[in-house]
Amino acid sequence: MFPNPVLQAPAPIVTRRLRLRAPKLEDAFEIDPIYNxxxxxxxINVPHPCPTGFALERFQRFLIFPPHERCFIVSKKSDKKQKAIGLIxxxxxxxxxxPIIGFFLASRFHGKGFMGEALDAAxxxxxxxxxxxxxxxxxxxGNIASDVLLKKKRFKPVGTSMDFNRATGKTEKQTDLILTRSVFEAE
Structure with a gap:
């Protein structure tokens, strides 16, 4: 299940409107306002308000390109500066x-189909x-957008679990889903 270790940044993936690329340290400064x-x-279960340095600390881990993890920075293909608008x-x-996948997008980009397009590639x-x-x-x-998107991507619910949500300070119920390779490849 484990790929070969990646010693350098993986090549970007380009879709019709987006670029999914490896993180850079400066992305932390663009992701921080999204976390806040x-x-x-x-x-997405990050502390709120997000402490100073939280995004920077997380990005230091992403930059070593661990062999058991992949971080995709989502940016608009048309943006010459490739500013982060989300993350997978x-x-x-x-x-x-x-493997487990999670994602988020800056709220001003919600409802435009960007995350669906990015998830297909990821x-x-x-x-x-x-x-x-x-x-x-x-x-x-309560996360209706993720519920709709994951079901659209043919993830199937397999149960529920409880998880402590750092943003709300409460243990909350979550729906757990699976997308099988055979279902994904059958498109």
Missing amino acids: DFEVARW LANWTDAEKP LKELFKLTDAEAIRASFYD
Whole structure:
């Protein structure tokens, strides 16, 4: 299930409107305001308000390109500066479970189909990168946008779990989903 270690930044993936690329340290400064938007933070389990340096600390980990993790910075293809408008993170540290994927987008880009387009590319890359037969995802109850998007991508609910949400300070119910390789490849 584990790909070969990546010693350098993976090549970007370009879609019709987006570029998914490896993170750079300066992306932390563009992601920080997204983490501090409660309408986003509430669904992605980061502290709110987000402490100074939180994004920078996380990005230091992303920059070593661990062999069990892939971080995709989502930017608009038309933006010459390639500023981060969102992020997709996949992790497969637990060899007993399929990789898990999470994502977010700056709220001003919601409702434009950007995350659906980005997820298509990221899921294709993850199935190519790993020998996993499925990819997991979850969302907190009430996150209608993620519910609709994941079901549109043919993720199937497999149960629920409880998770402490740092943004709200509460333990909350989340729906757990799976997308199998066979379903993904059947498109």
